[in-house]
Amino acid sequence: MRRNGPIALLFHTLVVSFVLAPLVLVCLVAFTAQDTLSLPFAGASLRWFKAVFDHPDFLQSFYNSLQLALLSATLSVCIALPAGLALGRYRFPGRDALNGLFLSPLIIPSLVLGVAFMRMFSVMGISGSFFWLVIAHTVVITPYVLRMVLAAVMGIDRSSEQAAQSLGAGPWTVFRRITLPAILPGLSGGWMLAFINSFDELTMSIFVTTPATVTLPVRMYMYATESIDPMMASVSALMILITGGAMLILDRLYGLDRILIGERV
Template sequence: MDRNGPIALIFHTLVVCFMLAPLVIICLVAFTPDSTLTIPTTEFSLRWFKAVFVHPDFMASFYNSLWLATLAATIAVLISLPAGIAISRYEFPGRGFLNGLFLSPLIIPHLVLGVALLRLFTLIGATGSFGWLVASHVVVVTPYVLRLVMAALTGIDRNAEQAALTLGAGPLTVFRRITVPMILPGITGGWLLAFINSFDELTMSIFVTSPQTVTLPVRMYMYATESIDPMMAAVSALMIALTGIAMLVLDRAFGLDRILVGQK
């Protein structure tokens, strides 16, 4: 038996507790009946959750973020699927450049990206447009989808595709009935990661949103600068719960381990 086993277990347990402690505290504070940021000690209350659902600005921002994240994640999948196939399966001039171009938003600070997009939208007169806000989020979330799609394509066995082509199936039929089902866990996982990242995006969104397209994270940031009541904890707890449910559904449907390794 490895002598360092118990030490490693204790170390990893402490790291996990350290990472989860802020989330647990936020969720506890969300159930406080008081008007200050305190952990409930005598009773739990749904007061601040009710306040969130009757607050018109928060509900409008929630629907903005929901539509924005859905559109951005879907468009990112539509872009990443052909791009992933081309980059992972074919050799052509500029292949490395194209791969680096798609993945470059991962290394660009969102603050810099937000300022650059704000300048661009100002020059072309597109400030305040929901469509351009969607385009901004597509730029940010596409790398997450592309990485998982490429990993899924690399991990599948291509013999089934070759057999279908040999038996007379056309390339489109092979793609629709064989390739896509085989890499569906990677596509679904990429869509979910893109959705979550778009829904939670704050730094860049501050620069490119307008009063009509304020997203939920931006609304939370604006509200936090004006008030210190536990409503922010309630909104955060709801977002944590939605993310957890989405991950649970994905795990039950496809298996997170298969998605992460990009294999069916």
């Protein structure tokens, strides 16, 4: 195996440091006891973490984001599972076009999607509905689940399914006892990745949320336009913790390298 030379190692170290430095600084500032965002600080304190839990708007926005991410990620799995099985196993007219349609939210800017959803909801008279907010998030995060399902489906050895069918097992039995367990890691990883993206979504959500359905990222953006204090760093640190924990679970379930590299369909 070819090893990286000192220049490559130095380059990788600089890139990783550049990416992690802002996150580390935010987490450090979250523990300040001062009233301003500043480093270094005199002493560590949990003052601003306590302030987050004493702020009802942030708590409600957190619950909104959590509920939204759970529902939209689950709905995305329900859509991506049959779509992934069809696209990964069968060749039919319009397959490539259908695959492109499902994956198109990945190449459309979130700003454009947000404006389009806002206009559509306004014309339909459904602005402010939490249900349609879930639908909007589902559209954005379904491609992530679909890619994971496609990778899992393409990696299945179908000899076990064929053997079960030859022994008299029906389609539902084969799916439930062979196919589903085989693709479950990819399905679980896709759900987790969709959950993370929905929970952290800001750009599109700004256009489709209302005062009753404000998500945590939108609440943070609104608060930052009015006041910059260490409480924002505390909220950011909590979000980093939640996202990092979810990514760790995702890595244990499926492997981040397979998500980032993917497999050809």
